[in-house]
Amino acid sequence: xxxxxTLATPNPAEVRARFPxxxxxxxxxxxxxxxxxxxxxxxxxxAGRPRxxxxxxxLVPSWAKxxxxxxxxxxxxxETVAERPAFRGPYERFRCxxxxxxxxxxxxxxxxxxxxxxxxxSDDALFAFAGLWxxxxxxxxxxxxxCTILTTAANAAVASLHDRMPVILDPAxxxxxxxxxxxxxxxxxxxxxxxxxxxxxxxVGRAVNDARYDGPECLAPPEPDPQAALF
Numbered sequence: 517x518x519x520x521x522t523l524a525t526p527n528p529a530e531v532r533a534r535f536p537x538x539x540x541x542x543x544x545x546x547x548x549x550x551x552x553x554x555x556x557x558x559x560x561x562x563a564g565r566p567r568x569x570x571x572x573x574x575l576v577p578s579w580a581k582x583x584x585x586x587x588x589x590x591x592x593x594x595e596t597v598a599e600r601p602a603f604r605g606p607y608e609r610f611r612c613x614x615x616x617x618x619x620x621x622x623x624x625x626x627x628x629x630x631x632x633x634x635x636x637x638s639d640d641a642l643f644a645f646a647g648l649w650x651x652x653x654x655x656x657x658x659x660x661x662x663c664t665i666l667t668t669a670a671n672a673a674v675a676s677l678h679d680r681m682p683v684i685l686d687p688a689x690x691x692x693x694x695x696x697x698x699x700x701x702x703x704x705x706x707x708x709x710x711x712x713x714x715x716x717x718x719x720v721g722r723a724v725n726d727a728r729y730d731g732p733e734c735l736a737p738p739e740p741d742p743q744a745a746l747f
Contacts, residue, residue, distance in 0.1 A: 518591055518645070518665045518682035520724065521549050521619035522634065523556060524735060525642060531556075534642045535615055537568025547734040549573070549616075550727040551590045557663055558613040559649055564696060571612070575664035576652040577602045583652060583660055592648060594668045594683060594707045598700070603664070606648035608700055611693055613644035613685070614665055620724055621677040632724050633677060634735055637684070638716045644690050646683040646707055668707060673715040684710040 525531055528543035535558055537543070549555055554570040561567050575589040585602075592603045617640070622630035637643055649663040670681040685693055689706040692698045698706075724734040 517621075517678055517680040518619050518667055519551065520727065521616050521645075521682070522547055522735070523549065523616050524732070525617050531615065531642065535568070535613065535644070536566040537615075541568040541570065545732075546730060547732055548724050548727065548730045551587050555663070556615045557647060557649065558615065558644070558694065559610070560694060560696065566694060569661065571649055571661050571663040573665075574662055575602065575606070575648060575650050576660055576662045578605075578650055578652055580652060583654070583658075589664050591667045591682075592664045594666050594704070597648075597666060603648055606650050607703070609696055610649050611696070612647040612649045612663060613690055613694055614647040614663065615642065616645055617642050619682055621674065621681075623677045629722065629725070631738065632720050632722060634718045634720045635674060635681075636716050636718065637710065638714050640716075644685050646685050646693055666707060668709050671709045671712045671715060673712040673717060677717075681709065683707050
C-alpha cells in the first residue's frame, strides 16, 4: 500500500540534477502528496527520450468510461500487474518514475489514534517509485494523464506497520524500467524491495492525517503522549 508520500527536498536544482525532468516543469516541496494530486514523474516521449511531467495520481485506463475509476487505482501489485486489464498495457509500454523522498505508513497503537511514520532511504536520498502511466480521452475533449505506484511485499523494517510497501527502484534499475525496449520478461527482476538495512522509519505528528494539509508540520516529531507521562 502507498497512499501518501513526500517530495520535501527544498532545492529544485537537486531534483533536476538527479532526474531528467528538464527546466520547464515546476518543482516545489510537497509534504503530504495524496491520491488525486498532480505529481512529478519521468515518462518518455514518442522517441523514447525521458521527460518530466505532472501526472494525476490514480490511473485511469484509456478504455475507461469515466475518470472516477482513478482513485481506485492508486496502486498496482507487482504480483498481478502483468495480468490485470487496467495495468497490463501500461506495464508493457508506459512505465514511469515517480519522484519522491519518503512515504507514510500508520501503526496501530494500544490506545488512541494510529501513529504515522515517515519512511525514507537510510541515506535520505531522493528515489523513484516504479510507476505506470496512461492517457484517457473524454468524449468532451478532456485529456487526463494519470499514473499508479507499484507495490510489493513489505521488507522487515516496514512489515510491523503494513504488509505492503511501494517499490523503490534501485538507481541502476531506473533506466531499464523507463526504457520501453526492456523485455517484459526482465521487468520482475527490476522490482525488488528496498532492503531493511537501507530503510529508515521516523515517527511524525498527526498533521499528516489530514490529506488536505501539505505543510512542513507533516514531518514534525510527534508530541509527547500525555498518558505516558503519568507513569
